[in-house]
Amino acid sequence: MSSKTPGKAHENSTQAAEAYGWTAAHRAQKVGVVGATGATGLELLDILMAAGHKSENVRAFARRDGALRVRDTDFRVTALARADWDDCDVVFLCTPSDLSRELAPKLVAARLPVIDLSSAYRMQADVPLVVPEINGDVLTRDHLLIANPNCTTAIACLPLAVIEAVCGLAEVIVVSFQAASGAGVPGLKTLQYEMRAAAGVPAAEEKPASPFAAPLALNVIPAIADVGPDGISGEERKVIDETRRILRRPDLVVEVTTTRVPVERCHSVAVHVRTQRDFSLPDLVARMAAAPGISVTDDPHGPRPRECAGTDAVAVGRIRAGTRGKGSLCFFAVGDQIRKGASLNALQVAARLSPRAGGVRGRPA
Numbered sequence: 001m002s003s004k005t006p007g008k009a010h011e012n013s014t015q016a017a018e019a020y021g022w023t024a025a026h027r028a029q030k031v032g033v034v035g036a037t038g039a040t041g042l043e044l045l046d047i048l049m050a051a052g053h054k055s056e057n058v059r060a061f062a063r064r065d066g067a068l069r070v071r072d073t074d075f076r077v078t079a080l081a082r083a084d085w086d087d088c089d090v091v092f093l094c095t096p097s098d099l100s101r102e103l104a105p106k107l108v109a110a111r112l113p114v115i116d117l118s119s120a121y122r123m124q125a126d127v128p129l130v131v132p133e134i135n136g137d138v139l140t141r142d143h144l145l146i147a148n149p150n151c152t153t154a155i156a157c158l159p160l161a162v163i164e165a166v167c168g169l170a171e172v173i174v175v176s177f178q179a180a181s182g183a184g185v186p187g188l189k190t191l192q193y194e195m196r197a198a199a200g201v202p203a204a205e206e207k208p209a210s211p212f213a214a215p216l217a218l219n220v221i222p223a224i225a226d227v228g229p230d231g232i233s234g235e236e237r238k239v240i241d242e243t244r245r246i247l248r249r250p251d252l253v254v255e256v257t258t259t260r261v262p263v264e265r266c267h268s269v270a271v272h273v274r275t276q277r278d279f280s281l282p283d284l285v286a287r288m289a290a291a292p293g294i295s296v297t298d299d300p301h302g303p304r305p306r307e308c309a310g311t312d313a314v315a316v317g318r319i320r321a322g323t324r325g326k327g328s329l330c331f332f333a334v335g336d337q338i339r340k341g342a343s344l345n346a347l348q349v350a351a352r353l354s355p356r357a358g359g360v361r362g363r364p365a
């Protein structure tokens, strides 16, 4: 599998920082991570460490005071109620939407740049929704509030953006296979508990409160999030709306069915498209392989979530002409939804903002 955006195993922090655009000036910033104990918060700390960010320049917040350890580094966790925002230069909200809605306006009013990983602001017209490889141009270096996309959307959109550029998209049909950790730490713990129970391993801990609509072990649950009166689930609506926004195609036909599968990490999507213009398949595959953030595999049974866990690129495989005539195309893509679908994308966004450290209370003088 070729990859231009390297996976987690960078030779050293200089290489990782370069890959993510996280310069020495960005590393000098005091970075606030709200929701540091959650799936995306922990991953962001891991990525920051990999990119050479010093732990003393990280401020970790959660519900309560505590401690955590990432990459052999200890972090103090401060209760959000006691957060000192004057001690931060940029803040990542790795938090549920309602908390992001409460915090973001206060932080922006204090002129702090905020990258929000929740869905709270993704469809707000004056807030950019950014996957840097696709629409990084909508971002100015001085934006204060930026929305990070839905994880399935980010993963599907990277290859879709290549097709859009080569031959124009006419219609997109997506079926997702989403990992348990897409529902955060509670989702992952629930799957692990249920898998042990299914294997007859005696439980060492109490049964966690499940975020899922049904048992997930040995199962597939159609429709992620509540289903609306139109029959479309909350997650499906996000993928439809955000795909149109990121690709700047409000007119695009997008049909989505989401499913939750008993996989710990990495979302997969089976995508069937119809294009506006005819294409040469080898040329399209070559363009896909050359695109930033994408790796292409010719494994007839790949890519697979288990092997993609912890990597940065969205892996695309099974690229083939469809049977619906000219302009018909199918592919399968897998991405680590906690990295490119969340925390890595968020860091890449922050890397495009002007570094703030060294100004008046961390803001430019």
Ligand SMILES: NC(=O)c1ccc[n+]([C@@H]2O[C@H](COP(=O)([O-])OP(=O)(O)OC[C@H]3O[C@@H](n4cnc5c(N)ncnc54)[C@H](OP(=O)(O)O)[C@@H]3O)[C@@H](O)[C@H]2O)c1
Pocket: 034, 035, 036, 037, 038, 039, 040, 041, 061, 062, 063, 064, 080, 093, 094, 095, 096, 097, 099, 117, 118, 119, 149, 150, 151, 181, 182, 183, 184, 185, 186, 337, 338, 341, 342
């Ligand atoms: N997981 C993914 O794959 C993924 C992908 C893309 C986007 N997202 C989005 O990213 C956000 C975070 O998701 P996650 O998966 O990281 O969730 P998670 O594992 O459940 O973690 C949630 C974090 O938020 C903190 N938190 C919640 N309520 C709080 C409150 N009232 N005060 C202070 N801290 C509070 C939790 O702290 P405590 O530990 O103290 O409770 C925890 O650190 C969500 O909006 C989610 O939709 C997630």
